[in-house]
Amino acid sequence: MSTPNTPAGRRVGRPRAQERPADGPEPREELLAVAAELFTTRGYTATSTRSIAERAGLRQASLYHYFDGKEAILADLLEGTVRPSLELAAGLVSRTEASPEARLWALCHADATLLCAGPHNLGALYLLPEVGTERFADFHRLRAELKSAYTGLLATTEPGAHLTPEELALRADLLFGLTESVILIRRAGPGHDPDALAGATADAALRVAGVPQRALARLRREGLGLLAARV
Structure with missing residues (x-):
């Protein structure tokens, strides 16, 4: 039987142990x-x-x-660290008026920002041994799809177009690992400015991709424009 909803649209649950404000979180x-x-x-x-x-x-x-x-709670939290980046990646694929390098920068920046966001370093939970079990298959599937999006964008860049399939796969592993390294950086130094860390990560990702240093400032501006257009 489906759970009824109140007129305000809130799900009816079991009684609370204590009263909470009506305007509080679900x-x-x-x-x-x-x-x-x-x-x-x-x-x-x-x-x-x-x-x-x-x-x-x-x-x-x-x-x-x-x-x-x-x-189930842990799985929901983990999937929440991937879904927004995966949705952004899908949108960036269609933004063919922008250079693939700028779109890759935007994805790396947004992904790193998400991993740095919030009061708690949820990405650190990736390292739990429990996460390797079948119960977290959906999380691993989403993460694999996101990595595939990185690979697809990298392949359309000028440097990526000259890579062999093996080189492309390795370069994508490095890009993805570099972006997720903000998890460990945040754990070691929680005082880092999230925006500065995300920007530095995206810049470094393009250098790993093979983009020359002289092109970074232009691609950074273009990538920020792509992200601003989403607001």
Whole structure:
């Protein structure tokens, strides 16, 4: 049976352990926010569904109304670090009026920005051994699609067009790994300015792609224009 909705469109859940403001976040989003904090500060293994529910002001049974367990919460958080970049990549593919180098810069910048965004370094959760299990197959599929988008844009750049398939695959691995390295940089130095880090990462990515240094300023302006057009 489907879950009824209130007139305001809010999903009807189980009773809360304590009253919360009516204009506060939806319970599902609140659970995700709390889990993000606990997973990245206390640790995934040390965090229980009970502690997540209690921090969110819910009974533990109420958590299972939204998620079937701790792994489901982690999977949702991880997928949320990839989906926006994948959607942007799909849009950039169609922006053929812009150079492929600028589109690649824009994707790297936006992806690094997403990984640096928010109060918690969710990308660090990629390294959890649990993430290697079949339960996280959707996350790995989305991440593989995003890497494929990097490869496709790289292949259309002037330097990429001269690479062999093997060289292209290796260069794409380097590009993707460079962008995701902001996860470790953020963990080691959380005080880095996210925009500056994203810009430096995108610049470095184009150099790895084979773009000459003298072209970076122009491509940076073009890439920023592409990102601004999305706002």
